Amino acid sequence: MELDYVYPLYRPPSEANSLIFQVTLGCSFNQCSYCDMYRSKTYSERTWEEIKMEIDITSKSYPNTKRIFLADGDAINLSTERLVQILEYAYKKFPALERVSSYAMPMNLLQKTDSELMTLRSAGLKMLYVGIESGSNIILKKITKGATYNTIVQSCKKAKENNYVLSSMIILGLGGKKYTSEHIEETAKIISEVSPDYLGALNLHLADGLHNEFMTKFKEPFEFLNDMQILNELELLVRGINSSSPIIFRANHASNVYSIKGTLPYDKLRILELITQLKQHPDMLKPKVLRRF
Ligand code: SF4
Secondary structure (H helix, E strand, C coil), X not given: CCCCCCCCCCCCHHHCCCEEEECEECCCCCCCCCCCCCCCCCCEECCHHHHHHHHHHHHHHCCCXXXXXXXXXXXXXXXXXXXXXXXXXXXXXXXXXXXXXXXXXXXXXXXXXXXXXXXXXXXXXXXEEEEXXXXXXXXXXXXXXXXXXXXXXXHHHHHHHCCCEEEEXXXXXXXXXXXXXXXXXXXXXXXXXXXXXXXXXXXXXXXXXXXXXXXXXXXXXXXXXXXXXXXXXXXXXXXXXXXXXXEEXXXXXXXXXXXXXXXXXXXXXXXXXXXXXXXXXXXXXXXXHHCCC
């Protein structure tokens, strides 16, 4: 049985096999200049009756569900009471359930107290996806991220201290040519400080309808990076990350120029060698038509 989703519907690539419940619609912030995922939606919260009904129906169709992803853009914005209600009911109705996860915005993570985050973790919310995008305060301001280096570090550390698996994303090319050094230096620094369990490095890809807004908010001319410059950023990023714990690193998103993965720091040299090889053989890169966000 298919759920009656309100499209568009997004989930991280690693949730491809998860059952998705839209417990909220849209994004409570919806202002990041590079993101058009929920521009067609006004943020709202599904009622308990709607959510319960979907859990009831799907638990009959997919009784062996092991993973659930709570959509849309920021389910953590729900009250802790409502989230606990959803989590407890989901674990009750899906006996094989092992993991529930959701996206989480830094500012909304910070609004939850440690005690609330602990309660949610105990109720079975286990993994959070946090978009870091850049460690540079200059760039975070220009892309209207609604977060700073410090608030991102605080929120990610809060999640890790409360025992969540933390998956984060950064965007290569986000500072354009002018801020490329600033972007990568600060991003390597923030990733080293936060030490997420997973890190995805995406490529900047602006949807057609976002160009004007992105450029206007950037407040100065923006020059996109070419493939070689993106590979340079990737190389410097991988080189610059020195984390206190292993990071499962992926640059294999549909937007990337090539599929690169490994665990840092163990695979650092192998990844750097691959990047060097790609720079010498640009014919190995994914054709532009096959890249999308
Ligand atoms: S990047 Fe995340 S927080 Fe920003 S508008 Fe998109 S969904 Fe919302």
